[in-house]
Amino acid sequence: MTRTEQQQGRIHSEAAEWHARLESPDMDWEAFGAWLDADPAHRDAYDAIALLDGEIEARRDAIIAGLPANDVDDEQPVFGARRRWWIGGGMAAAVAIAVLFVPKMATAPTVPMVAYSTGATQTRMIDLKDGSHILLDRNSRLALADGPSPRVEMQGGAAYFDVRHDPSRSFLIQAGDYEVRDIGTTFDLVMTPQRLGVAVSEGKLMVAPKNGDGTSIVAGKRIDIVMPTGEAKVSPVATASVGSWRSGQLVYQATPLALVANDLTRYVGRPVIVDPAIGDLRVSGVLAIRDGAGLVQQIEAVLPVKAVDAGGSVRLVGSDTR
Amino acid sequence: METRRSTVENENDDAGGLTAVLVANRPQLIRFFTSRTGSPAEAEDVVQEIWLHVARADTGPVVNPLAYLHRVGMNIVLDRIRERQRRGRREQGWSDVSIEQRGGEATDDSPSPHDIVDGRLRARRLATAIEALPPGAGRVFRRHKLDGLSHSEVAAELGISRSAVEKHIAVALRHLRAALE
Numbered sequence: 001m002t003r004t005e006q007q008q009g010r011i012h013s014e015a016a017e018w019h020a021r022l023e024s025p026d027m028d029w030e031a032f033g034a035w036l037d038a039d040p041a042h043r044d045a046y047d048a049i050a051l052l053d054g055e056i057e058a059r060r061d062a063i064i065a066g067l068p069a070n071d072v073d074d075e076q077p078v079f080g081a082r083r084r085w086w087i088g089g090g091m092a093a094a095v096a097i098a099v100l101f102v103p104k105m106a107t108a109p110t111v112p113m114v115a116y117s118t119g120a121t122q123t124r125m126i127d128l129k130d131g132s133h134i135l136l137d138r139n140s141r142l143a144l145a146d147g148p149s150p151r152v153e154m155q156g157g158a159a160y161f162d163v164r165h166d167p168s169r170s171f172l173i174q175a176g177d178y179e180v181r182d183i184g185t186t187f188d189l190v191m192t193p194q195r196l197g198v199a200v201s202e203g204k205l206m207v208a209p210k211n212g213d214g215t216s217i218v219a220g221k222r223i224d225i226v227m228p229t230g231e232a233k234v235s236p237v238a239t240a241s242v243g244s245w246r247s248g249q250l251v252y253q254a255t256p257l258a259l260v261a262n263d264l265t266r267y268v269g270r271p272v273i274v275d276p277a278i279g280d281l282r283v284s285g286v287l288a289i290r291d292g293a294g295l296v297q298q299i300e301a302v303l304p305v306k307a308v309d310a311g312g313s314v315r316l317v318g319s320d321t322r
Numbered sequence: 323m324e325t326r327r328s329t330v331e332n333e334n335d336d337a338g339g340l341t342a343v344l345v346a347n348r349p350q351l352i353r354f355f356t357s358r359t360g361s362p363a364e365a366e367d368v369v370q371e372i373w374l375h376v377a378r379a380d381t382g383p384v385v386n387p388l389a390y391l392h393r394v395g396m397n398i399v400l401d402r403i404r405e406r407q408r409r410g411r412r413e414q415g416w417s418d419v420s421i422e423q424r425g426g427e428a429t430d431d432s433p434s435p436h437d438i439v440d441g442r443l444r445a446r447r448l449a450t451a452i453e454a455l456p457p458g459a460g461r462v463f464r465r466h467k468l469d470g471l472s473h474s475e476v477a478a479e480l481g482i483s484r485s486a487v488e489k490h491i492a493v494a495l496r497h498l499r500a501a502l503e
Binding site: 027047052122 | 489495498
């Protein structure tokens with residue numbers, strides 16, 4: 001079916017109107033559904049508008065940098081309106097100005113670090129200005145300076161990173177005495193006081209001792225570092241299982257129990273310590289995280305292991321040791 | 323782990339409340355996302371993802387839980403469309419770009435210099451198109467989209483109604499779509 005330009009124009013207008021109304025308190029979702037159903041062209045038109053809008057959001061900083069400063073065309077600012085302007089848009093305006101006048105500030109450490117932490121039952125999505133995302137797992141902490149060259153200081157727990165590759169800036173993660181850099185990828189990072197693990201599901205990155213030479217880790221590989229000794233091991237990982245905690249599961253393939261215990265610690269809310277005698281036991285399979293409480297029992301069910309309550313922590317020992 | 327409140331009346335401001343709203347309105351959500359995606363099977367997937375999201379997300383109090391669930395689903399649908407496009411582009415790209423193979427693995431997943439230049443050009447085109455918007459729509463659009471003010475904040479600042487803000491945004495989006503076609 002061919003449409004007149006007029007009909008096409010009407011469909012695009014309607015699509016834009018629906019999109020602008022999504023946040024409205026009296027948005028009528030059923031009517032929107034009926035409109036989408038009325039003609040397949042409606043869905044295509046809506047997709048185009050929503051994608052464009054999403055793209056503008058994702059490229060916001062680059063667009064702002066390409067526009068003249070926002071207040072230039074403000075005619076006769078009334079004092080009241082002006083004041084609200086700064087209260088409401090102060091931060092965004094400050095960012096815009098920084099981008100416009102001092103693009104070389106990129107590496108200056110003027111962007112404040114913001115701390116994020118999660119409790120035992122919640123994850124938290126952190127959206128960075130450049131369109132990258134970090135999903136912070138339960139019982140995890142990091143600090144972020146979301147500047148033109150973002151810096152993350154991982155303090156403990158796990159986080160799943162989806163970082164845009166962009167050679168014009170650097171994205172650096174510090175984790176204890178190590179750092180992750182040259183990132184253009186999605187990957188999972190798990191940190192405990194003793195260990196650091198980075199598993200890459202897409203692209204590649206570099207893991208290195210602070211200021212030292214690094215190891216390149218590509219998709220399908222993981223690196224596990226025992227931090228006090230610096231002993232590191234690179235091994236294969238199924239990309240689909242990287243960051244599986246995001247969907248409430250822990251997926252293991254012949255993973256040493258000592259590494260599994262890192263994950264358990266995060267969900268059980270107490271340190272889970274593995275008797276060195278069984279630290280090399282391998283775990284394969286899928287554990288359901290749920291509220292975390294049942295994880296230790298699940299381990300007891302699949303391995304010849306039993307959990308001993310040791311005061312503030314849980315100790316996993318061989319089930320035949322008495 | 324969930325802390326239940328003693329008052330049972332319409333407490334929708336925790337994940338448990340949202341999940342309950344989702345369960346109660348599941349048929350309506352499935353119906354809507356079937357319309358949105360054109361596929362009942364995909365609608366099922368989307369509603370499942372909404373559930374995962376609300377079961378785990380750190381949401382503050384939600385004023386209108388059902389609308390919130392719809393909006394979460396709208397974002398999920400958009401992510402899926404983007405992912406499909408990205409995959410489509412990547413597969414297409416493979417026909418004319420040689421990829422470094424190491425031990426059978428493709429190691430070059432980063433955007434090519436070409437993509438990055440593309441991104442810059444694209445941002446410049448968007449900026450130019452935003453600059454060329456009709457003045458009223460352009461100002462509202464910039465305050466909302468680029469400066470991050472909510473619809474009601476823009477309305478208060480410019481002394482216009484919320485629905486006027488929506489109209490301006492719609493006009494702006496329609497112009498931008500046409501300009502970037």
